[in-house]
Amino acid sequence: ELKVEQNPLFLSMQEGKNYTIYCNYSTTSDRLYWYRQDPGKSLESLFVLLSNGAVKQEGRLMASLDTKARLSTLHITAAVHDLSATYFCAVDNTGTASKLTFGTGTRLQVTL
Amino acid sequence: EPEVTQTPSHQVTQMGQEVILRCVPISNHLYFYWYRQILGQKVEFLVSFYNNEISEKSEIFDDQFSVERPDGSNFTLKIRSTKLEDSAMYFCASRENVDRGAFFGQGTRLTVV
Numbered sequence: 083e084l085k086v087e088q089n090p091l092f093l094s095m096q097e098g099k100n101y102t103i104y105c106n107y108s109t110t111s112d113r114l115y116w117y118r119q120d121p122g123k124s125l126e127s128l129f130v131l132l133s134n135g136a137v138k139q140e141g142r143l144m145a146s147l148d149t150k151a152r153l154s155t156l157h158i159t160a161a162v163h164d165l166s167a168t169y170f171c172a173v174d175n176t177g178t179a180s181k182l183t184f185g186t187g188t189r190l191q192v193t194l
Numbered sequence: 195e196p197e198v199t200q201t202p203s204h205q206v207t208q209m210g211q212e213v214i215l216r217c218v219p220i221s222n223h224l225y226f227y228w229y230r231q232i233l234g235q236k237v238e239f240l241v242s243f244y245n246n247e248i249s250e251k252s253e254i255f256d257d258q259f260s261v262e263r264p265d266g267s268n269f270t271l272k273i274r275s276t277k278l279e280d281s282a283m284y285f286c287a288s289r290e291n292v293d294r295g296a297f298f299g300q301g302t303r304l305t306v307v
Binding site for chain 1: 225227229236237238239242249250285287289292293294295296297298299300301
């Protein structure tokens, strides 16, 4: 059974600082997704990573995928308060309908 | 921009009652999913649906749960006899193909009392 783990579970950081969220998964997959969730809201797609070595950047966020290490990272550069949210990685299970298995989530709090 | 829509946004029901949660996926999408999220916790897979049938279901998706795609647009989740522990946010999602990410609806908050 595919297991997806994120760390840290909770991250409090000051504006302007850099940090990385890690997503490890247990079985082979070359498709991984990052989502953002604001409190009480839906899941907003941030990045789609479809191959080993894939790197995507949007604003202050950059995501990468290493399928050999079964690891994805979400790097935050010069954090701002608006980035405060919960971030989930999700791994494609490569089954018949390719369900997504979600990580535990990382709650990010950016303080002023 | 096309979006997945869910109704109702919030439903309160008594334990033992049946509920139907409704979803309209994005029109050219082929894969449909239901997930749930208990407050502040992980997003849990319930069921996937492709080619007019269930592709996969989780252990949570027992005989009390069913899904239907009664016409070309709606995708419903029925819980026959709700329990207190069914209280959660239920998300519908759809994707165009397996090389694209899934798009999620705004969710239905189900409260069982």
